[in-house]
Amino acid sequence: MNNKPLTKIMVVDDDPDLRQLLAQYLNRHGYDTLLVDDCNDLFQRITKFTPDLIVLDRMLPSGDGVEACRNLRAHNEDIPIILLTGRDETADRIIGLESGADDYIGKPFDPRELLARIETVLRRKKGPSSLVKEVPIHFGPFTFDPAKRQLLKGDTVVKLTGGEINLLEAFVKNPSKPLSREKLLALARDDDEGERNDRAIDIAILRLRRALEDDPKDPRWIQTVWGIGYRFSPNA
Incomplete structure (x- = not known):
């Protein structure tokens, strides 16, 4: 039963x-x-x-x-x-x-x-995607734990939505690698709705930058790759 x-x-x-x-x-x-x-x-x-x-x-x-x-x-x-x-x-x-x-x-x-x-x-x-390593990833003052789906800044939990966590997982799984919006859409949203979701990815990136960056307009961790998409630079 x-x-x-x-x-x-x-x-x-x-x-x-x-x-x-x-x-x-x-x-x-x-x-x-x-x-x-x-x-x-x-x-x-x-x-x-x-x-x-x-x-x-x-x-x-x-x-x-x-x-x-x-x-x-x-x-x-x-x-x-x-x-x-x-x-x-x-x-x-x-x-x-x-x-x-x-x-x-x-x-x-x-x-x-x-x-x-x-x-x-x-x-x-x-829980995290099976493709993401279940070990904490450290970058700058941050620690991302994919097993707990949690981001810490020092000892403080950074509040993120489920979609933002999923997007961060996609980035940490592909460090220093330029990712197109279409690729991020496939990794982070598990759907494919064409151009109308490209803007949604941009908005999610903006929100994630606000959580991570000292200056979201001059990002250190999530960088724009013109003509391609975005890149996560853990060693920036």
């Missing part, structure tokens, strides 16, 4: 038909799903339900999903978040990623695509 607890997914959306559709689909694929229709309910129930992942609508009558995402991150909640957006605009997706979301998906969407994204984000959350 399998007594392993089910992975918990919280779906926050004000569309009752969509909520029921996702609940039926995710439950059928072995997830324990809690349905929530507004931001207030999200914050009231998150502690008791302790979700492993949140599917969060961008536009809610009781509040902005992006602002809710920021609030969760501000309170050190590192629960993976997939943002649902009805807008097919690059700027809107970038705002979602900058708020700390791990991924996004535009409405309307196929539930199979959402399931694939959920599984990808959860896979990244559970």
Whole structure:
């Protein structure tokens, strides 16, 4: 008998038909799903339900999903978040990623695509890629532990989202090697959505530089390689 607890997914959306559709689909694929229709309910129930992942609508009558995402991150909640957006605009997706979301998906969407994204984000959350050495990597004042998926500056934990950790893993696995945006996308996001995700990689790089660099405009560790992409220089 399998007594392993089910992975918990919280779906926050004000569309009752969509909520029921996702609940039926995710439950059928072995997830324990809690349905929530507004931001207030999200914050009231998150502690008791302790979700492993949140599917969060961008536009809610009781509040902005992006602002809710920021609030969760501000309170050190590192629960993976997939943002649902009805807008097919690059700027809107970038705002979602900058708020700390791990991924996004535009409405309307196929539930199979959402399931694939959920599984990808959860896979990244559970542990490091088998291709990454599970020994701490030291550079400057930083220590990155891929086994714990944790970055330290001295003895202080540097707060990073799951997506930022995954991107850092991709860099430390390929030190001093120029990596194109397409390569980083494949290593760090496990999907291939063409040009619209190139900008998402740039935004993730910017956020990672802000966490690592004394001067993000003159980066030491993550350098731009013009015409190619980016390079991690651990011995800079």
